[in-house]
Amino acid sequence: MIRELKSNDITRVAEIWLQANLSAHDFISPDYWKDNREAVSAALQEAEVYVYEAAGKIQGFVGLNGDYIEGIFVSEEARSSGIGRSLLDFVKRIKEELSLHVYQKNRRAIDFYRREGFQILESGADEYTQEADFLMIWRK
Numbered sequence: 801m802i803r804e805l806k807s808n809d810i811t812r813v814a815e816i817w818l819q820a821n822l823s824a825h826d827f828i829s830p831d832y833w834k835d836n837r838e839a840v841s842a843a844l845q846e847a848e849v850y851v852y853e854a855a856g857k858i859q860g861f862v863g864l865n866g867d868y869i870e871g872i873f874v875s876e877e878a879r880s881s882g883i884g885r886s887l888l889d890f891v892k893r894i895k896e897e898l899s900l901h902v903y904q905k906n907r908r909a910i911d912f913y914r915r916e917g918f919q920i921l922e923s924g925a926d927e928y929t930q931e932a933d934f935l936m937i938w939r940k
Contacts, residue, residue: 802890805849805861812858813851813873814841820873827905828929850890852883862887869900888916897939904932913938 805813817840821833848864852874860874860883869891874883891898902909904923918936926933 801853802850802887803853805844805847805851807845809851809858810841810844813844813849813861816858816861816873816875817871819876823876824906824909825903827903828931832929850887852887854878859883860887862891864891864895867895867897867899869898871900884912885916892938892940897937899935899937901926901933901935904934910934910936 814837818833818837821828822830825833844863847870850862850864851858852860858875859878860872862872863870872884872887874881898918899921900913900918901924902913903926904910910920913936916938918938921935921937923932923934925931
């Protein structure tokens with residue numbers, strides 16, 4: 801089931817955020833993600849966030865800022881089970897256009913978004929990590 805984030809979900813969602821980033825972005829210092837966990841927890845409370853819940857446990861989430869996807873994150877134990885696609889399909893139903901940035905070294909994510917109809921619009925670099933990234937866009 802996909803539903804809106806509740807305040808009592810923050811701890812679990814922040815845990816998924818941290819573990820997913822550590823796993824997917826081994827080219828960035830783990831300290832970067834750990835140092836930003838509290839700021840992300842605070843930001844989650846203000847953002848448009850939808851969680852994927854199964855058997856009473858949150859398995860993933862998507863964070864939006866308008867039509868911009870801040871990220872899709874799935875718990876380690878639930879990866880490759882269709883949760884990321886379900887979350888993306890959900891936001892595609894409520895938005896006309898979506899965009900996001902993805903690190904160029906994160907080939908798995910780039911391939912996922914391409915399969916889901918996103919196109920690379922431009923390349924650049926993340927202002928915080930200085931890692932090369934792509935701006936990707938999807939339109940209905």
